Amino acid sequence: MSYVDNAQASYEHAIERVPEGVRVYLPILPVMSLVGVFILYPIAQAIYSSFFDKDLLSPAEAEFVGLANYAEIWTSETIHQVLWNTFVWVAVGSIAAIVLGFLMGWLLYEKLPFTSVASAIVLIPWVLPRVVGASIWQFMFGGSQGIINELLVQLGVIDEYIVMLGSTDLSLWPPIVGMIWRLAPLFALLTLTSLQGIDEHLYEAARMDGATPWEQFRYITLPMMRYNLAIGFLLMLIYNIRNFSMVWVMTKGGPGVSSSTLPVMIYRTAFVDFNVGLASALSMLLFVVLLVFSYYYIQVYDKVQGEF
Amino acid sequence: MATDTQDPKSEFRKNQSWLYDTQSGTYVRKSLIGLLTLVVFTYVLFPLYWMVVTAFKTTAEIQQIPPTVFPEDPSLQGFRMVVMSSLQTSGYDAFFEQSFGWEISSAIDIDILTLILNSLKVAVGAGLIALVLGTGAAYVLSQREFRGKNAIMSLLLASLMFPGTAIMVPEWELISTLGLFNTHLALILIYGAMTSPFVVWLMKGFFDDFPDSIVEASRIDQCTPFETFWYVLVPMARNSLIASFIFAFLLAWNELVFALTLLDNSKFTVPPGLLTFVQGFNTQWNVVAAASIIISLPVLAGLAYIQQYFVQGLTGGAVKG
Incomplete structure (x- = not known):
């Protein structure tokens, strides 16, 4: 009897003692406990901590303060600025990434040769380690040697080199540009995949009926892609709102909070100011938004599963 | 849209806009698409190009204003410094000096x-x-x-x-x-x-x-x-x-x-x-770029x-x- 047979025999012996109805859950249990402990439990912990005045370095001396942390979010001007930054970031970043990504996907599908090689190259910004991508952009936007300053001077947009990452007025935008660069390829690939999934005969039939290219796009391409686009849209929102690395590498959220988004603010509150209570309350805010996005994500997902 | 016309092709043609119907329209369309492709893919690819180019520049060239688009004096200085620093921090410098007589010293600190x-x-x-x-x-x-x-x-x-x-x-x-x-x-x-x-x-x-x-x-x-x-x-x-x-x-x-x-x-x-290295004091970008390329390869x-x-x-x- 080989080792495998032996192990299997004892496995079967053990498995038969488990009641029939419970047996099916056994293979799922390890995954669920891992996810439960390291992802779901922390969420509960964050809810709890958000009602306390808690210092990161001396968590034992936490003091119950009720809704004081949430009240601070409600009143603090700094946090309002951060929330506004986050909104701008998500709105601009997502829309730009979607438009650009859609164009890229369409160009890859329709106009460019070597689609599979080209799409692999286009994907590089997305798979590159986050810190690497953000560092490149920091270098390009940064200080006196930045190529982007030189480019803007050459194009006549500005007269001389300006400080971008260290400026209160401008510092929000460079990370958004970097983030669009990272996310657009992902949307492009989604677009390409769903375009490839549409049956050519549909277009042929439409052309026979005299549909113009715009009509073909409007009445065939878009409806056929709607779930994929919806999933792409939600993924853009989710990736944008929970992004940390692009901002943190490029500006650390500063100067002041001029380029801070919610995740960066959570990090700064917890690990720079050591205010765990407020950071937890901010986490709850992020969590609720993510929950809404995820809810719609699952809805769309179920529709896709039902359809195909 | 759909009519009883005998020749669907002619009906199809009639529905096209100027952009699709005429010779000049075709040129406009083609050059617009070409321009669009150029802009979009420059945005995606230029930062990658910039990382590679930067990695092969010397420390002196990195500090030039305005920056050079092609490295004037391609060198492996960045990569060498990454490797040297790593060997030194890991304590292999003595080994290399004794066995091969290589002098390993580096001004930077990234292991x-x-x-x-x-x-x-x-x-x-x-x-x-x-x-x-x-x-x-x-x-x-x-x-x-x-x-x-x-x-x-x-x-x-x-x-x-x-x-x-x-x-x-x-x-x-x-x-x-x-x-x-x-x-x-x-x-x-x-x-x-x-x-x-x-x-x-x-x-x-x-x-x-x-x-x-x-x-x-x-x-x-x-x-x-x-x-x-x-x-x-x-x-x-x-x-x-x-x-x-x-x-x-x-x-x-x-x-x-x-x-x-x-x-x-x-x-x-x-x-x-x-x-930590990027945010450290006086970042040397050719070293950063070289290190970035090394850690991106598995990806x-x-x-x-x-x-x-x-x-x-x-x-x-x-x-x-």
């Missing part, structure tokens, strides 16, 4: 070798956990009907969305309570938890598409469900399994937030290590292998690539 080894340890650990736990769960979720199945699937899908920034503070508290602060085990477990739902969805997609007849045949040959899984499905799922592992590996290789908050400098993986190798699974993996299987 990329240790960072890579730490990242490898964490990423392989997390990948294996996700693979082993995820595949079994995926098989059951795909092949059986039972109470709470949809809830479990939705929960797993939702848990893909939260990790990272939304739970970094409570995660820090949890890891401190467990006494795992500043250990690689903490990261292995967290990354395992982050990636196993992903693997579940990806592998479930594979098992769903798996022809029933093969499972049926093995059942007729008196295989237990476990035997069917282990001797029939797993060997046939080889490619999907490798893809799943690579996904989990890449996530762990790239992750910044938990690595930054749960480790000290001494145990850093690649992302926080590079970050690019992985990408080439799993490209066909990419969309499916990213969307948790919702969109089949």
Whole structure:
């Protein structure tokens, strides 16, 4: 009897003692406990901590303060600025990434040769380690040697080199540009995949009926892609709102909070100011938004599963 | 639109706009599309080009204003400094000096070798956990009907969305309570938890598409469900399994937030290590670029292998690539 047979025999012996109805859950249990402990439990912990005045370095001396942390979010001007930054970031970043990504996907599908090689190259910004991508952009936007300053001077947009990452007025935008660069390829690939999934005969039939290219796009391409686009849209929102690395590498959220988004603010509150209570309350805010996005994500997902 | 015309082609032509109908329209259209392609792909590719070029510039050339678009004096200085610094920090400099007579000294301080080894340890650990736990769960979720199945699937899908920034503070508290602060085990477990739902969805997609007849045949040959899984499905799922592992590996290789908050400098993986170097005093960008290229290579190798699974993996299987 080989080792495998032996192990299997004892496995079967053990498995038969488990009641029939419970047996099916056994293979799922390890995954669920891992996810439960390291992802779901922390969420509960964050809810709890958000009602306390808690210092990161001396968590034992936490003091119950009720809704004081949430009240601070409600009143603090700094946090309002951060929330506004986050909104701008998500709105601009997502829309730009979607438009650009859609164009890229369409160009890859329709106009460019070597689609599979080209799409692999286009994907590089997305798979590159986050810190690497953000560092490149920091270098390009940064200080006196930045190529982007030189480019803007050459194009006549500005007269001389300006400080971008260290400026209160401008510092929000460079990370958004970097983030669009990272996310657009992902949307492009989604677009390409769903375009490839549409049956050519549909277009042929439409052309026979005299549909113009715009009509073909409007009445065939878009409806056929709607779930994929919806999933792409939600993924853009989710990736944008929970992004940390692009901002943190490029500006650390500063100067002041001029380029801070919610995740960066959570990090700064917890690990720079050591205010765990407020950071937890901010986490709850992020969590609720993510929950809404995820809810719609699952809805769309179920529709896709039902359809195909 | 549709009419009783005898020749659908002529009707089709009549409906076209000026842009499609005339010679000049075609030129306008073609040049617009060409321009668009140029702009879009410059945006995507230029930063990559810039990273590569920067890595091959000398320290003097990096500081030139305005920056040079092509390296005037291509050199491997950046790469050499990364390697030297790593050898020196790891304490191999004496060895090289004695055996080969090489003088190893570097002005910078980035120990990329240790960072890579730490990242490898964490990423392989997390990948294996996700693979082993995820595949079994995926098989059951795909092949059986039972109470709470949809809830479990939705929960797993939702848990893909939260990790990272939304739970970094409570995660820090949890890891401190467990006494795992500043250990690689903490990261292995967290990354395992982050990636196993992903693997579940990806592998479930594979098992769903798996022809029933093969499972049926093995059942007729008196295989237990476990035997069917282990001797029939797993060997046939080889490619999907490798893809799943690579996904989990890449996530762990790239992750910044938990690595930054749960480790000290001494145990850093690649992302926080590079970050510290980038944000350090007087950053030498040719060295950063060289280090970036080195740590991006495994990612690019992985990408080439799993490209066909990419969309499916990213969307948790919702969109089949």
